[in-house]
Amino acid sequence: MAKEITSRSENYSQWYNDLVVKADLAENSAVRGCMVIKPYGYAIWEKMQAELDRMFKETGHVNAYFPLFIPKSFFSKEASHVEGFAKECAVVTHYRLKNDPDGKGVIVDPDAKLEEELIVRPTSETIIWHTYKNWIQSWRDLPILINQWANVVRWEMRTRLFLRTAEFLWQEGHTAHATQAEAIEETFKMVNVYANFAEQFMALPVIKGHKSENERFAGALDTLCIEALMQDGKALQAGTSHFLGQNFAKAFDVQFANKEGKLEHVWATSWGVSTRLMGALIMAHSDDNGLVLPPKLAPFQVVIVPIYKSMEQLAEISAKVDAIIPLLKAKGISVKFDDNDAKKPGWKFAEYELKGVPVRLALGPRDIENGTVEVARRDNLSKEVVQLDGIENYVEALLEKIQQTIFNKALAFREEKTTKADTWEEFKDLLTNKGGFISAHWDGTPETEQKIKEETKATIRCIPLDAVEEEGKCIYSGKPSGRRVLFAVAY
RNA sequence: CGGGGUAUAGCACAGUCCGGUAGUGUACCUGGUUUGGGACCAGGGGGUCCCAGGUUCGAAUCCUGGUGCCCCGACCA
The missing domain is CATH 3.30.930.10 (Bira Bifunctional Protein; Domain 2)
Incomplete structure (x- = not known):
């Protein structure tokens, strides 16, 4: 299912x-x-x-x-720090439980109150x-x-x-x-x-x-x-x-x-x-089929799925796989050979796709006959049949290519979704209809940022380190600004 | 802390209105046939129906009071 x-x-x-x-x-x-x-x-x-x-x-x-644990008194020493965290601290007040005298489970022992409460950091x-x-x-x-x-x-x-x-x-x-x-x-x-x-x-x-x-x-x-x-x-x-x-x-x-x-x-x-x-x-x-993991962080970069009818065929495939796994590992590539007989290939394909494994190798009778292997990429879901001989070099290069490809894709997306706005109307329109980063002038005051947040939910994500000096007028107040900052609705 | 949901098998849900001894899918176990994109058949096991009271011959279902979780808002890495 x-x-x-x-x-x-x-x-x-x-x-x-x-x-x-x-x-x-x-x-x-x-x-x-x-x-x-x-x-x-x-x-x-x-x-x-x-x-x-x-x-x-x-x-x-x-x-x-x-x-x-941190003694409560430590927090009062830096005023703005305590103000920032006070509303979301878990506090330890007691150090012992005891059996409920009513015989129902345990209760906090009121005699075990801490002299000074401890804050969970x-x-x-x-x-x-x-x-x-x-x-x-x-x-x-x-x-x-x-x-x-x-x-x-x-x-x-x-x-x-x-x-x-x-x-x-x-x-x-x-x-x-x-x-x-x-x-x-x-x-x-x-x-x-x-x-x-x-x-x-x-x-x-x-x-x-x-x-x-x-x-x-x-x-x-x-x-x-x-x-x-x-x-x-x-x-x-x-x-x-x-x-x-x-x-x-x-x-x-x-x-x-x-x-x-x-x-x-x-x-x-x-x-x-x-x-x-x-x-x-x-x-x-990731996409609608599941995770897409960059090869450098995937728990395993390659999964090998055998396709077979008989146990003899599986043994034959396993022999081939056992030969190539050391070659892949020697390249620093992590591999999982899924020879679990309880699951069918189709199930495995879907499962590893969902889990974002960057490269899948499928090896069946046809491949054994032809000395080939089917290589599937998770990032673009493409498949091709390549020679098994030298597969470790092919996979090594492919993993690097995938790493680069998904970065490029994310970068292109961000660039497409980063827009300059010069009027308040334009700013609001972009937020509603396009989203992403909006590069706009800001007068530098917390009050203006607060008002923009209240009216649009967008906040200043950052003042980029590479922001160019550029005369302009604040998108909201019209006051002078020396550079653009990045706005967005944030998580 | 406000508003809205929800709680039934490991998971996802139906059953609740109108009370009658708990069901479907999936997962699991056994056997067989299958295996290049989530297989099929047969058989089987599994549930204090969130908790505590109450009404009733009888409660998953009705009443009262709790609690957990999820979603939406104000706050946040």
Whole structure:
């Protein structure tokens, strides 16, 4: 029986949900707003982690781990930070259960109330800066370049698998520097790491830019981000890198003696990407037949499906397959040979298509006779018969081509969906009828951005790093503007 | 936190109006025939009908009170 997927044109968000659930990436759990990430989905996340981790280490960072719980008092130390997160924190108030005296299950033991409540981390700036205070005395202790892989909890009203869940997995980098310039450089360095990862591994074109004041991280002086465009024309923030100035150093009294022996507050950054990247990956490339995964992140890049009538035929095919698997693996290509006799080839074709496996090889009696193999591409659903001899070279080149092709496709889509608007009417018309990024002038005030948001639901996704200086008038207020910014309706 | 749905087999649903001992598809198990795009036949197993009360000879169905989940809004990586 077919696993039905809602088409994108019929209901985009249902399509997304169907993909996540039916491709075995994740499912809703018994806990409101929290998901179970299933093995196939987690395998993709592990690939993302592995590459990001490598990139972080290459840029001089090391991993560490800080506690899940944060004393409540830590949050009150940085005013704008607490304001940003206060409304979505889970709080631990007790540390013990006991049997219900009425004999029905367990209850929270009222005698086990914590003296100070603990907050389940929505992010770790506070606990980390509290800790850094003890680690930093001199300029010789700097910089500190630490990353942690962790889970965090933000008590969201409405959740969606991967895109917004109450608990999610991420990495958070927290760095401490002696100078402002060095911290700013770090902020840019990491947004570039994210952009490179997105483009080269996820095949996801992104725009790097500054967040406007409204969209900035709570406690940051500047937030850099990468923004991607999804197939429904909505934007998705895929990663952020924050220049925190001396805000946290001052809040947690972290000072160092500089080379002149004078005390200075240290400069900070933080940066993160989360399992939300999974949502971006899914929505960027997939189609009505299922997932389309970029070869560099697919749990396995090639699936081999044998086609046979008798067990003798299967044995013959298996012998051929056993010979080519080592050749593929030697090229660094991951392969799954699905010789499960309980499923028919047609079922397997549909299943691996749904799961987005980039390349499928089908080997049947005809191929054995002719020394060939059928090669099917997931990205464009094309099929061709090629010589089995040298297949590893063919597949290697094909995987690279697929990686490039899906990036190019996503890039062409984004360019097609990025439009300049010079009047308010044009702006509203584009939002309603076309979607995507709208490049327009803005007077730079939070008030104007807020009003535009209220009237159209569109927000400033970013002020692109490569925005050209250009005199113009704000699309909304008519006041002078020095450059265009990117608007979009966002996830 | 407002508005709207929904809760019955692993999953998707019907049955509820009008009370009578729980059904379909799929998945699962067994056997056989099949296998180049989601096979077919036969047989089989599986359900505290969300929870707690109430009405009744009898409740998935009616009444009262809870709870979970989903969708839509305000808020967010």
